[in-house]
Amino acid sequence: MNALTSRAFLAPIIAVLVFLCLWELLVWANNWPNYVMASPSDLPPAYAKYWELFIVMGWQTLWRTVVGLILAVIVGVLIGMVMGFSRIMRDALYPLLVGFNAIPKATVVPIVALLFVGQHDFNTVLIAFMISFFPIAVSVSIGLSTLEPEYRDILRALGASNMTIFRKIALPKTLPEFFGALKVAVTLAFIGTNLMEIVSPHGRGLGALFDSGKTNSDYPLMFAVLIALAFLGIVLYYIVVWLERTFAGWADRQV
Amino acid sequence: MALIEIKGVTHAYKTASGPLPVLNDLNISVPEGGFTAVVGPSGCGKSTLTRLIAGLMKPDTGTVMLHGKPVTGPRATVGMAFQNPVLLEWRTILQNVLLPLEIVQTKLTRAEQQDRARHLLSLVGLSGFEDKRPSELSGGMRQRASLCRALIHQPEVLILDEPFGALDAFTREDLWQTMHKVKEKEPFTGVLITHDLRESIFLADQVVVLSGRPATTQYVLDVQAEGPRDLDHLYTAKSADQLATLRHQIAVAQGRASEGDAA
Incomplete structure (x- = not known):
């Protein structure tokens, strides 16, 4: 090293x-007593006492966040492509998207919970997706719509199809913007997952563990959940950083 | 018969405030193996002209012909280079040069393609940079690589849209000489859009002056020189006369002088 x-x-x-x-x-x-603020030294006992719960709940939070994120990537990229290539679609969809994104997702949580009663996994994934697809859609659409026309012309002049131009030029050229947005989306997806987990009754995941800590006035447990969430967020973030280095490392001028 | 024949081409862009005419009854003829420079005031429609020749656009009226056949769409027999070298940053220089061969049908094997790319790169003085990324090259070197990419599929027509416009004077003169070397080894029929009158008479054998918008063919200068020339060519009495003529024609095109004024 x-x-x-x-x-x-x-x-x-x-x-x-x-x-x-x-x-x-x-x-x-x-x-400060524990019910005002727990200190880091209170955390190891909390982890030791509930370690099984942390593993089970942490896994639930993690997989639902990742599934929501994958959905956000698929849908976000598709919307971004449509808006990036078509001026009309961009004009049509932007107000709708911005309006949708401006709605605090905490207010959507009870609506979704009522809409799909009992579908806890589905609801959680849905909220994680809804909160995180926006930056991806916007960045992909900006990346595609700001592609200099010369890039398109060098291939179009040779008779290349739009699909070929997208695959060989537009897609790779948009990757740095895409990964930038994905880093934002990762943390947003965690917020979405936890909103649902905390709010819905009989929830699962770290959010539910937080809620039970609150109910039982187990303050060190609540703080331990927060730290566990931060840890998962950091892990996912660095996975994205690794993917970025692998697929868009060329954009980093420092190396 | 001329290889490129532009006859009575008129074109207008549709804008919010009505049609904006850019070309008006334009006539240009480039013989096979010829090198024509097109000069004119900025915004006069020179880039529109390149897109018409490349088949990226169709004229409203008039015809653009190649080998006597009207241009109806993009063809693989065209190579293009712009002021912006538009190299793909995620590819090495060699992979960038090979890009057109991924689109155009080629009889060359993979190894032959690579050999040809390396040969072109050595011709423009980029040997040893094959595996570098564009971001590791200077502006002049990127433009050289862009030139190789435009030539890799042996196009009949090379369209150069101000390729040296953003370079410093010394690099530009260096590239002019490279152009002559390349044209000798890799014959093509060239159309060069430029703002630089010295560049036009140094590289081309025919200079077309376009009038201000909407552009029409205002003046055609026969440079009376063919093939490679060295920089001293620019400082001969004949070149001085030609430059004075072109400068006067540009002034006319800009509306600063009238046709009758002495050059």
């Missing part, structure tokens, strides 16, 4: 440790 990679690994770890120390210090200095 050379100096650069060890720096890339050590710097964030040290930052996290410093953050935990400051948090501990803050609680200790103010002499």
Whole structure:
């Protein structure tokens, strides 16, 4: 491991440790009881006590978030393609999309819960999808609509079909924007999943675990859930970063 | 018979405020193996002309003919290079040069394609850069690579839309000489759109001056030189005369001088 990679690994770890120390210090200095704010030292006992729940619930949250995200990618890319290639569709769909995105998803949660009563997995995936497809659709449409005409002309002049131009030029050229949006979408999808998990009765996943911690006034458990969520978010985020390096690494001028 | 024959071409763009005529009764004829430069005031429709020749657009009236046949759509026998080299950043230089062969039918095997690409790259002085990414090359080098891509499928017609416009003076003059070298080794019929009068008489054997919008053929200059020439060519008395004539014609096109004024 050379100096650069060890720096890339050590710097964030040290930052996290410093953050935990400051948090501990803050609680200790103010002499806050657990029901005001739990401290990092309360978390390991909470994890130790409920580790099985964390694994089961964490997995539920994770897979539903990922499925919602995959749906968001598929639908977002399709909408983005339609809007990117057609001026009329762009004009037609933009207000609709913006309006849809402006609705706080917390208000949609009870509607969805009533609409598909008992379909908890489906509802959760749906909310995760709804909250996260917007940035993907917008970035893909911008990426495609701002493609310089010369790029299209070099292939069109040779008689290439629109599909070929899309595959060879438009698609790869849009990848950096797509991954930028996917990084935003990852964290949004987690918010969507947890909204549903917390709000719906007899929910599953880390959101439900948080809710049960709240019901039982188990404050360290609530904070432990938050940290677990942050951890899952970071893991998914770095998976996206890895995908980005693999498929759009050429866009990074630093290497 | 001329290879490229543009006869009575008139074209207008549809805009919100009505049709905007850009070309009006344009006539240009380029013989096989010829190299024609097109100059004119900016915004006079020069780029429209390249799109018409490439078959990317159809004229409202008039005909664009290649080998005596009207152009009805894009053809694989055209190569294009623009002011923006538009290289694909996710591909290496070699892969960029090979791009047209992924569209155009070719009898060459994969190895032969690669050999041809390497040969072209060495011709323009890019040996050793085959596996670099476009972002690792300078502007002049990218333009050289773009030129190779335009030539890889041995097009009959090479359309150059201000390819040297964004380069510094020294790089530009360097590329002019490269162009002559390339044309000698890889014969093509060329149409060069440019704003640079020196470039037009240095590279072309015929210079067409377009009038202001809507553009029509205002003046045709026979450069009276063919094939490679060195930079000294620009400093001969004949070239000085030709440049003065062209400058005057541009002034006329811009409406700053009238046809009768002395050049």
